[in-house]
Amino acid sequence: MRTFYGDLTINEGYYRFCFQPVYCSNGIRFFVKVVHPPKRFRVFEMEQRSEQWRVVNAPKADDFILAHEARLSVLLEELYKKNSAVL
Template sequence: MRTFYGDRTINKGYYRFCFQPVYCSKGVRFFVNVLHPPKRMGVFEMEKRGELWRVVNAPKADDFVLAHEAKISALLEELYKKNSVG
């Protein structure tokens, strides 16, 4: 699986995300980096829990990520389905 890039407008702001897959014992997990706006926040991780992608390391993620987790999860799900083999 390759790295995904996706854009989303959140609160009238443009954000570009990079989702890098990492395989682990629970399946696949993604390192998520916000490319735009620059220096917005650090890298955080997301993994599939039930039907949704959830932020794994919530204490390290900032309030923006936690407040908009559903929108970021929806973007990751779209990209994951679009780019998955099978």
């Protein structure tokens, strides 16, 4: 699977996310990076837990990311399904 990008509008601001898949013993995880706007956001990881994608390394993730985790989960699920079907 390849790296893919997704866009969200949060609080009237435009954000572009880069999702890079990594295969591990528990299945698949994604390294997620905020590409736009170029701020101080760190790379964080998301993995699927039950029906939803969750931020794995919560202490390293910004409060902004944690506050919008549900919206990121929906975006990642849509992109994951679309890109999995292509392969």
